[in-house]
Amino acid sequence: MKKTFMGVKLRKLRAERGMTQIALAQALELSPSYLNQLEQNQRPFTVSVLLKLSRALGVDIQQFSEDEEARLLAGLKEALADAAQPISLPEFQEVAGQMPGLARAVIDLYRRQHQLLERLETLSSQWGDDRSRPEPLVSQPFELVRDFFFAHQNHFDTLDRAAEKLAAQAQTSPVDRAAWLEQTLAQRGIQVQREAGAQGSKRSFDPLSRVLTLSSELAPAQQAFQMATQLALQAFSADIEALIQVPPFTHNEPARRLVRVGLANYFAGAFLLPYGEFLQAAETLRYDLELLGKRFQVGLETVCHRLSTMQRPGAPGVPFFFVRVDRAGNISKRQSATHFHFSRVGGTCPLWNVYEAFSRPGQILAQLARMPDGRRYLWVAHSITQGEAGYGSPRRTFSIGLGCDARHAHRLVYARGLDLQDPGAETPIGMGCKVCERPACPQRAFPYVGRALSVDENRGPSAPYGSWVEPEPRQG
Known part of the structure; x- marks a missing residue:
């Protein structure tokens, strides 16, 4: 089993709490010498130590997990794939495991650079098509919202529990939940109507008339999802706002609106598939997607999306x-x-x-x-x-x-x-x-950008871009 050394993270945590080594050792019921060895990477972390950190300081042990290190490692390899000097795997592992803040900063800089290059490419194409002035570029907030959901492991416990509580209050079968939601919205002064086509929109809400228009083409479960989304935006707006009072949503209005819709959709999925009931069914049915869809009267995509959110603590x-x-x-x-x-x-x-x-x-x-x-x-x-x-x-x-x-x-x-x-x-x-650094993949469409190609005009390799120059050993 791989030993886990995360001394830098532990020192950073102690500094953030303003604690001395002796104070932290006492809180964790460890000897100061043992804690010092953990911080200096002379001893690996154990499950016992991680549990003590969680109990004593309320620390999310996810930040000390190998999963988080693997994600950072993959991000670093992508960000620095075309670095001037090849970077070895142990170096990547050292940064990802011991300096996660630095790893995130490098990954963030890479993403910003990639976005700027995309804008530059778009700008160049606009200048080159005989127009006197390029159209203004619009920043897309989708990646910001995706990163926000990823940072929360795609689980928002406050909304999830609120949706589960509401589903328990409804006490309806999957077939009857659309009617219950329509009645609940009516009690809040929102009238639901259905319209053929609905101008290409699944859901359209007029704040002035307080009329929610749904496409008549939607299946009952889809109608319930859209009504639950609207209910979340109306009745649970404060819970949603509490989650997004963080950058970049405090100064990026398009991203703020998009993340509100995303969290309202999350609430709707949690209402249709309540956590405890859905998890029990998933385990009993061994995560059979078709059987889960049949039991809860939803499509496979809804089932898959909900399964990716089932990370309630405990x-x-x-x-x-x-x-x-x-x-x-x-x-x-x-x-x-x-x-x-x-x-x-x-x-x-x-x-x-x-x-x-x-x-x-x-x-x-x-x-x-x-x-x-x-x-x-x-x-x-x-x-x-x-x-x-x-x-x-x-x-x-x-x-x-x-x-x-x-x-x-x-x-x-x-x-x-x-x-x-x-x-x-x-x-x-x-x-x-x-x-991807696999050298002999027959489906390769582009060469791996991390190493220079070795091209031999006298050979015809069976795999495209199948060989490249191995890096020289790093000195020092």
């Missing part, structure tokens, strides 16, 4: 990652309850089963996958089609993926028939070609 479910992609590889939704890192550049991996799902509609596909760093995951993928019924109506096709660390795979029905211990059963995937 009663967590399997920590899942959830993605929704289109045929072009664009990720339109991504939520993670744990460390899995989604690449922001270079596309995703074509060997990932979320893309195979497009060619096998109606089937749920399971894949045991291994990342370049050796971590193993079980991925479940399924294609979905959305849109209004009728010939010629616009339709949208996506693939949704739900994944978890392989150590949790035995809890899922989708592990049935898979040899979880056989390396030959694993599919090697990566975060994206530009940041």
Whole structure:
């Protein structure tokens, strides 16, 4: 088992609390010499020490977890993949494990640089198309909101418990909850009406007339979701505001509005699938997506999205990652309850089963996958089609993926028939070609940006960009 050394984090925590070494040692019921050895990385952290930190100081032990270190490690490797001097894995591990604040700062700088390069590219294309003046660029707040949800492990306990309490008050079956929500909104002076087409909108609320218009094309569960979202924005606005009184939402109005909608949607999902009831059903049914959807009368995407939020302190479910992609590889939704890192550049991996799902509609596909760093995951993928019924109506096709660390795979029905211990059963995937260091991948679309290519005109390699110059050993 890997030993965990996190002395820098412990020293930082002690400094933030204004405590001396002796005071912290007393609070943790440790000897000062033992605490000093922990801070100097001369002794590894133990589960006992982490639990003492949690009990004595109310510390979230997630910040001392290997999952968080793995996420930072992946982010650093992506951010510094094209560094002038190759950086070794031990150096990345040292920064991610011992200096997480520095790691986050480096990752944040990289993201800002990438956003600026995208803006520059857009600006250049606008100047080059014979127009006298480029149109102003609009900053997109989506990444800010995604990072906010990721930082909270995609779980907001206050909203989750409020939604669960409301669901208990409703005491309705999944079939009757839409009628209950409509009645509840009426008690708050909001009239619900349904309109065919509804101008392409699922939900439209007029604050002046206090009329909520829903598309008549929505299924009962979708109508309930939209009404629960509106109820959250009206009745639980204070709870939502309490969560977002942090940068960047205090000075970025578009991001603030978007995160409010995101949290209202979170509340709606928690109302339709109450935490305790849904977790018990998920464990009993071994996380069978179709059976869960049938029991709660919701679609597979709603089930997958809710599963990625089940991280209540003291009663967590399997920590899942959830993605929704289109045929072009664009990720339109991504939520993670744990460390899995989604690449922001270079596309995703074509060997990932979320893309195979497009060619096998109606089937749920399971894949045991291994990342370049050796971590193993079980991925479940399924294609979905959305849109209004009728010939010629616009339709949208996506693939949704739900994944978890392989150590949790035995809890899922989708592990049935898979040899979880056989390396030959694993599919090697990566975060994206530009940041994936696998040298012999036949599906590679771009060379790995972390090393210089070694091109030999007298050889025809079987894999594109399949070889590159190994880095010189670092000196010192």
